[in-house]
Amino acid sequence: MRNIKLIIEYDGTNYAGWQVQPNGVSIQETMETALGALLKGPVRLHSSGRTDAGVHARGMVATFSTDSMVPLRAFSDGLNSLLPPDIAVASSEEVPLEFHPRFDARGKHYRYSLYRGGRRSPLARLCAWHVRGELDLAAMREAAKLMVGEHDFASFRTAGCAAKTTVRRIDAVDVGEEGGFLRVDVRGSGFLRNMVRMMVGTLVEVGRGRRTPEAVALLLSHPGSSSAGPTAPPHGLCLEEVYY
Amino acid sequence: MRNIKLIIEYDGTNYAGWQVQPNGVSIQETMETALGALLKGPVRLHSSGRTDAGVHARGMVATFSTDSMVPLRAFSDGLNSLLPPDIAVASSEEVPLEFHPRFDARGKHYRYSLYRGGRRSPLARLCAWHVRGELDLAAMREAAKLMVGEHDFASFRTAGCAAKTTVRRIDAVDVGEEGGFLRVDVRGSGFLRNMVRMMVGTLVEVGRGRRTPEAVALLLSHPGSSSAGPTAPPHGLCLEEVYY
Numbered sequence: 001m002r003n004i005k006l007i008i009e010y011d012g013t014n015y016a017g018w019q020v021q022p023n024g025v026s027i028q029e030t031m032e033t034a035l036g037a038l039l040k041g042p043v044r045l046h047s048s049g050r051t052d053a054g055v056h057a058r059g060m061v062a063t064f065s066t067d068s069m070v071p072l073r074a075f076s077d078g079l080n081s082l083l084p085p086d087i088a089v090a091s092s093e094e095v096p097l098e099f100h101p102r103f104d105a106r107g108k109h110y111r112y113s114l115y116r117g118g119r120r121s122p123l124a125r126l127c128a129w130h131v132r133g134e135l136d137l138a139a140m141r142e143a144a145k146l147m148v149g150e151h152d153f154a155s156f157r158t159a160g161c162a163a164k165t166t167v168r169r170i171d172a173v174d175v176g177e178e179g180g181f182l183r184v185d186v187r188g189s190g191f192l193r194n195m196v197r198m199m200v201g202t203l204v205e206v207g208r209g210r211r212t213p214e215a216v217a218l219l220l221s222h223p224g225s226s227s228a229g230p231t232a233p234p235h236g237l238c239l240e241e242v243y244y
Numbered sequence: 245m246r247n248i249k250l251i252i253e254y255d256g257t258n259y260a261g262w263q264v265q266p267n268g269v270s271i272q273e274t275m276e277t278a279l280g281a282l283l284k285g286p287v288r289l290h291s292s293g294r295t296d297a298g299v300h301a302r303g304m305v306a307t308f309s310t311d312s313m314v315p316l317r318a319f320s321d322g323l324n325s326l327l328p329p330d331i332a333v334a335s336s337e338e339v340p341l342e343f344h345p346r347f348d349a350r351g352k353h354y355r356y357s358l359y360r361g362g363r364r365s366p367l368a369r370l371c372a373w374h375v376r377g378e379l380d381l382a383a384m385r386e387a388a389k390l391m392v393g394e395h396d397f398a399s400f401r402t403a404g405c406a407a408k409t410t411v412r413r414i415d416a417v418d419v420g421e422e423g424g425f426l427r428v429d430v431r432g433s434g435f436l437r438n439m440v441r442m443m444v445g446t447l448v449e450v451g452r453g454r455r456t457p458e459a460v461a462l463l464l465s466h467p468g469s470s471s472a473g474p475t476a477p478p479h480g481l482c483l484e485e486v487y488y
Contacts, residue, residue: 009365009366009367010366010367011367076363077363085364086369088364088365089363091363117334119321119332119333119334121253121332122253122254122255122329122330123253123254123255123302125329
């Protein structure tokens, strides 16, 4: 038996998210169908986590086990010839049987992109949230800094989040400028459902002067007392990397 | 009578090009339909030039004349609410009646993007040409430099180009690296049909060692003696700006 680890890039625009869903086509089932065709039998993928509908990935990690002895290259170049243009395998490697992409993950890097132009941008529309008007970057960076560390992020999850504990360690929240875009790079040990998008939605409220950095500190010191947010839209988010 | 100048951004992926065509929907007709709905009557747009099917623009310039006294903002924000997500007006201004977007243009800036990853990229697939393998950047830059200046670009146009003279002045051809991408920025007084895409296709051949910079010099000193190219695919190209 071999355990194969894939790093997967996808444009999430036309998918109902990573996980197999009753409504709409998921990335997982598209991958499993292609793998099934390659290996001539059903294949089950285990991933480092899920992404919501419309969210992109440059570094989703998933594994599957197989008895097939086809060369590793079949699981990258071979698979890519069977996958649609908006999904591709970036790399494939054989890992120990006990490796699990979710339980062994040490952390993740997400990038959220905001487009800052005065008018909507056709070329940025599928991969950045359009946020008009002035944003106080200094205040956003101050609030971002407060999010770093180990905190109870109970205020930063949406209904339906099944996580038992809401304490997470955030290693970095960097707000950078790049051309007409803001990039919010979030690195941490793990994330609650919609947590990154609520962090970004909260930072934008701080940037607009609707919340103070102190109010963000209060959300973290009194978890669940009030709600963060709003939840930034999915298409600005990209899972860049999973660390092991 | 007012003469209105628009700067237009579009994702050319789903269009048959700028110009009204018998087959497929063009950007021009989509714009004219939206303007017609806004002004309640037929409107004819005059552009700085055409772009081929699949080519993008951040700075296409087009004008139209109207007797309507609606505020300028109607031709940006108002028009944007009538246009599809992949076309938008970036700005609108009133210009002298004698201004013509094509005849008055002093030059244009095109950017061509190449994706350099080992495997195809779902997130870059609509706006960059995927070129694998080693590229000799020094040789490409040497050949790019030879293209600068006033030359007869007869070898750098495709059949169907109706231009009477094939002499054009190129002000800059810069080959830059940005993350996993190469960006070829071309600035010049004017361009023959497919000229930028043939320049880029030729530079990639130089990068791969299939042509020497000297062979490029020969194409320019003996125009029409042999053919440049191949023509790089349309989706890597973007019309960035038109100068007046």
